[in-house]
Amino acid sequence: MTDDKQKILETIPQKGFFGHPKGLLTLFSIEFWxxxxxxxxxxxxxxxxxxxxTKGGLGLDKATAASIMSIYGSLVYMSTIIGGWLADRILGSRSTIIFGGILIAFGHLALSVxxxxxxxxxxxxLIILGSGILKPNLSNIVGDLYSKTDYRRDAGFSIFYAGANAGALLAPLIVGTVGQMYSFHLGFSIAAIGMIIGLIWYALTSRKSLGQAGRYVPNPLTPDEKSKVLTRLGIGALVIIILLIVTITTGLLTINRFTYVVSILGIIIPLVYFIVMYTSKKTTADEKSRIVAYIPLFITxxxxxxxxxxxxxxxxxxxDSQTxxxxxxxxxxxxxxxxxxxLYIVILAPVFAAxxxxxxxxxxxxxxKFSVGVxxxxxxFLIMVIPFVLPGNHHAINPLWLVISLLSVTLGELFLSPVGVSATTKLAPAAFAxxxxxxxYLTDASAQAINAQLVKFxxxxxxxVYFTVIGIISIIIGIILLLLSKKIHGLMRGVD
Known part of the structure; x- marks a missing residue:
C-alpha cells in the first residue's frame, strides 16, 4: 500500500496552488460550491x-423544527459510511464524488418546488444520501495529495477548510436573503444551482490536476462478494422501505420516535465501526494502537x-426571536x-495554516489541539449566559453577544476540525482508509443525534441553565484530554 501511495503521489502536480499541489484548487472549488x-x-x-x-412555511412548532434539523444533520454525516464504503470497496473516491453531487442537486431541486x-x-x-457519498471522499483525496510526513498537510487541510467556509459564508447572505425576503423555494433553487456549478468545475479540472488520486480502490470486493453484497443491499433497502411505509401509515413512527432511533444509532454505529476495525485481520498492531488513540479524540x-x-x-x-x-x-x-x-474561518484559517x-x-x-478546541x-456557551442574566436584555439581546460567542467556538473549530480531518487520514488503517x-464525520453525526434530544430542553x-451546563461539561472534557495528551500521543505510534 505504501508503494501504491508513492506512485499516486508521483502523478500529482505538487506545485500550483500557493505552494500546495495543484489538485487542492480543484477540491477547494467543489467543496466551496x-x-x-x-x-x-x-x-x-x-x-x-x-x-x-401564511409566511410560506410548513407551520411546525419550534422544538420539533430544531429536532428535525438536528436529525437531518446527523443523518447527513451518518450516511458518510455509505460514501466511505463505496469508495473503499467498489468505485474509488473520484467516481463516488460525482454520484453524490448529482443526488445533492436533485435534493435541492425538490425543495425548490x-x-x-x-x-x-x-x-x-436525497441530500442526506448525496452528502454522505460526497463528503468523506473529498477529504480523503486531499489526504492523497500529500505524503504522511509532508508538513504542508495540516496547512493544506486548513486551506481546503477555508474553501468550504467561503461557500458557507456567502450562502446565508445570498440564499438567506432571497429565502426570507422573497420566497423560501427560490432560495432553495439558488442552492441547487451552486451544486451544479461545482460538479461541472470538478468534471472539467480533476483529470489534469489530481493525477491518479482517488482512482484506486483500497479494499475491492471480489466478483463473488459483489454479487452477495448487492443482493443483501437490495433486500435490506426493500425491507426498510416496507417498514417505513407500514409504520408511517399506521402512526407507529412519529417524529419523536424517529429522533430517538437516530439518537441511539448515533452512539451504536461508531462503536460497531471501532470494533470492526480493531478486530480486523487486516489491521496491524501499530494501526490498532492508533485506533485506541483515536477514540478519546473522537469523543472530544x-x-x-x-x-x-x-x-x-x-x-x-x-x-430570530430574541435578538x-x-x-x-x-x-x-x-x-x-x-x-x-x-467569515471568521475564512479570515483566520490562513493564519492558522501559516x-x-x-x-x-x-x-x-x-x-x-483538540483539548484547546473543545x-x-x-x-x-458560557458567553451566551451573560446577556440573559443582564437586566433588561432578555427579550432583545445585542447581536454582538452572538458574534462574540461565535468567535470563541470558531477559534475552537480551527484548533480541532481541520486537524481532526488530517489526523484521521494519518491514523486510518490502510484497509479502511x-x-x-x-x-x-460520525463525530458530527453522533453530536447532532444527541442534539436532537438536547434541543428539546x-x-x-x-x-x-442550558448554556451553563453544556458549557461547563465541555470545558471539563477538554481539561481531561489535556491531562491525557502525552499518553494518547504515544499511542499514535509516530503520527503527529
Whole structure:
C-alpha cells in the first residue's frame, strides 16, 4: 500500500496552488460550491419548517423544527459510511464524488418546488444520501495529495477548510436573503444551482490536476462478494422501505420516535465501526494502537460538535426571536448570523495554516489541539449566559453577544476540525482508509443525534441553565484530554 501511495503521489502536480499541489484548487472549488448549496439550504430550512403557512412555511412548532434539523444533520454525516464504503470497496473516491453531487442537486431541486411535509422529507433524503457519498471522499483525496510526513498537510487541510467556509459564508447572505425576503423555494433553487456549478468545475479540472488520486480502490470486493453484497443491499433497502411505509401509515413512527432511533444509532454505529476495525485481520498492531488513540479524540470531537452545530438551531432561534435586528433603516436578516462562523474561518484559517507551517515539528500535538478546541467551545456557551442574566436584555439581546460567542467556538473549530480531518487520514488503517474518514464525520453525526434530544430542553425559561451546563461539561472534557495528551500521543505510534 505504501508503494501504491508513492506512485499516486508521483502523478500529482505538487506545485500550483500557493505552494500546495495543484489538485487542492480543484477540491477547494467543489467543496466551496457543495458547502454553498448545503449551508444556503440550512440558512433558511429551520425557518421554513416553523414559519406559519401564511409566511410560506410548513407551520411546525419550534422544538420539533430544531429536532428535525438536528436529525437531518446527523443523518447527513451518518450516511458518510455509505460514501466511505463505496469508495473503499467498489468505485474509488473520484467516481463516488460525482454520484453524490448529482443526488445533492436533485435534493435541492425538490425543495425548490412548493410542497408538503412529506415532500420535505423526500428532498432531505436525497441530500442526506448525496452528502454522505460526497463528503468523506473529498477529504480523503486531499489526504492523497500529500505524503504522511509532508508538513504542508495540516496547512493544506486548513486551506481546503477555508474553501468550504467561503461557500458557507456567502450562502446565508445570498440564499438567506432571497429565502426570507422573497420566497423560501427560490432560495432553495439558488442552492441547487451552486451544486451544479461545482460538479461541472470538478468534471472539467480533476483529470489534469489530481493525477491518479482517488482512482484506486483500497479494499475491492471480489466478483463473488459483489454479487452477495448487492443482493443483501437490495433486500435490506426493500425491507426498510416496507417498514417505513407500514409504520408511517399506521402512526407507529412519529417524529419523536424517529429522533430517538437516530439518537441511539448515533452512539451504536461508531462503536460497531471501532470494533470492526480493531478486530480486523487486516489491521496491524501499530494501526490498532492508533485506533485506541483515536477514540478519546473522537469523543472530544462529539462534545465540540454538540455545541458548534447548535449554531443552525438554537442560535438561529435566538437570532430570530430574541435578538435586536433593527438599527434605524437597517434590518438584519436572522439567517445572516450563520455567515459569522464561516467569515471568521475564512479570515483566520490562513493564519492558522501559516502558524502550523511555521512551527513545523514544534507545533502542539493533535490531542493538545483538540483539548484547546473543545474548551473554547465551552467558553462560547458560557458567553451566551451573560446577556440573559443582564437586566433588561432578555427579550432583545445585542447581536454582538452572538458574534462574540461565535468567535470563541470558531477559534475552537480551527484548533480541532481541520486537524481532526488530517489526523484521521494519518491514523486510518490502510484497509479502511475512506471508511475511517466516514468515522470522523460520525463525530458530527453522533453530536447532532444527541442534539436532537438536547434541543428539546431549550426554551425561554431554561436558556441560562442550558448554556451553563453544556458549557461547563465541555470545558471539563477538554481539561481531561489535556491531562491525557502525552499518553494518547504515544499511542499514535509516530503520527503527529
Amino acid at each position: 457543495e458547502r454553498f448549496s448545503y449551508y444556503g439550504m440550512r440558512a433558511i430550512l429551520l425557518f421554513y419548517i416553523y414559519y406559519a403557512t 412548493p410542497g408538503s411535509v412529506p415532500a420535505l422529507y423526500i428532498s432531505m433524503a 470531537a462529539i462534545c465540540f460538535w454538540c455545541i458548534q452545530e447548535q449554531g443552525s438551531t438554537i442560535f438561529s432561534e435566538v437570532a 435586536k435586528l433593527d438599527f434605524g433603516w437597517l434590518h438584519i436578516q436572522s439567517s445572516w448570523f450563520q455567515s459569522v462562523n464561516p 502558524v502550523w507551517t511555521k512551527l513545523g515539528k514544534r507545533q502542539p500535538s493533535t490531542p493538545v 474548551i473554547l467551545s465551552g467558553i462560547s 475512506s471508511q475511517t474518514m466516514s468515522v470522523w 431549550f426554551n425561554f425559561n431554561t436558556e441560562v
